[in-house]
Amino acid sequence: MVFIPNTFGLTIQADRLISWPAQAGQFNAKQNYLVVGSGSNLLFTDTHFNGQIIQVDNQTxxxxxxxxxxxxxxxxxxxxxxxxxxxxxxxxxxxxxxxxxxxxxxxxxxxxxxxxxxxxxxxxxxxxxxxxxxxxxxxxxxxxxxxxxxxxxxxxxxxxxxxxxxxxxxxxxxxxxxxxxxxxxxxxxxxxxxxxxxxxxxRQEKLPDPVKLGNAGSFFKNPVISQAEFERLKVQDTQLPHYPQDDGSIKLAAGYLIDKAGLKGLRYRQAEVHQQQALVLVNLGEAIADDMIQLAAHVRQKVYDKYQVRLTPEVRFIGANGEVDAESLLEQHASTGLSRNS
Ligand SMILES: Cc1cc2nc3c(=O)[nH]c(=O)nc-3n(C[C@H](O)[C@H](O)[C@H](O)COP(=O)(O)OP(=O)(O)OC[C@H]3O[C@@H](n4cnc5c(N)ncnc54)[C@H](O)[C@@H]3O)c2cc1C
Missing domain, CATH: 3.30.465.10 (Uridine Diphospho-n-acetylenolpyruvylglucosamine Reductase; domain 3)
Structure with a gap:
């Protein structure tokens, strides 16, 4: 058994670690595998990954x-x-x-x-x-x-x-x-x-240091919407920050939407919407994957309720046997019943 590095600070194990290319001969493509760098963009939804972890060691x-x-x-x-x-x-x-x-x-x-x-x-x-x-x-x-x-x-x-x-x-x-x-x-x-x-x-002022407070940076992508959708939202929120794209679509700031939905600082068990940067979900120390997932699902639902914009996770969700569809998982867990002191 080996531990998989991940900046959320969750304890996750895997069967085997393969250093690439030094141990490439041990790799079995017929079994589950996952390439991992530092795990700074990954949320493991289980406590174990049933398979091989490949870490590339090329230092050229x-x-x-x-x-x-x-x-x-x-x-x-x-x-x-x-x-x-x-x-x-x-x-x-x-x-x-x-x-x-x-x-x-x-x-x-x-x-x-x-x-x-x-x-x-x-x-x-x-x-x-x-x-x-x-x-x-x-x-x-x-x-x-x-x-x-x-x-x-x-x-x-x-x-x-x-x-x-x-x-x-x-x-x-x-x-x-x-x-x-x-x-x-x-x-x-x-x-x-x-x-x-x-x-x-x-960045040091704005973003929590994962060594001190587990996180994977921006949890959600900035949503890109159509001009027509933007016209609708502009009426609802005249201050809405927006960034026109070359193809005519409009990029919004996910952190702003989360903040305006009143979620900054929201805590669910050991997971929290970061106090300074609403786009970052943090592990307060003892979080398990479910805490992060429930909180993320709630955030996504609340933003949808307020703006009718669906946030897509930027973080990739990895289950026991490989990547899982993060949006579907959050959809399944969507709830509105979290309280600040759960
Ligand atoms: C505090 C914080 C701030 C961040 N800020 C930003 C930011 O400003 N902009 C931004 O874009 N991202 C940001 N991120 C996200 C993260 O840093 C990036 O996504 C980074 O590239 C992930 O690198 P990693 O080595 O940790 O990859 P991992 O999280 O280990 O892996 C990410 C994905 O890449 C795949 N992968 C990794 N290495 C390889 C490889 N050699 N070959 C094939 N597949 C591979 C994995 O399978 C996985 O799907 C931030 C994260 C944190 C924690």
Missing amino acids: FNIRETDTHYEVTLGAGLNWHQTVKRLVEAGVNGLENLALIPGTVGAAPIQNIGAYGVEFSQVCDSVTGFDIKSGNIKQLSATECKFAYRESIFKHALKDTFIITEVILKLPKNWQANIQYGPLKSLNNPTAGEVFERVCQI
């Missing part, structure tokens, strides 16, 4: 220079934040807005991590991995990865069948700071190091 860190770009090859086992820091310190800029996102390099393409106006897709050149179905190593171009907001091919056509071992990033030498996002706007002609420091500072 290589910078190649062309006239116009830096081409950076990174092993999937590297820690994301330490890698961003190392690159900024080496004068290779472009990832500074993505500082302090927990997790590994190998997980970054899965949900196309993003923060402060930058997404992984903007710097990705290609993703390499082991295709379990064919048994071959494959390299996918950024276009083939089909990146979108918190989306990629690895959540769809290649879901659970592709072990990412390496990514190649392409970062232009004529770097320009991306300070469009509100709290970064006050920076005046900053260096990448200054953007990095400010992002770290804001």
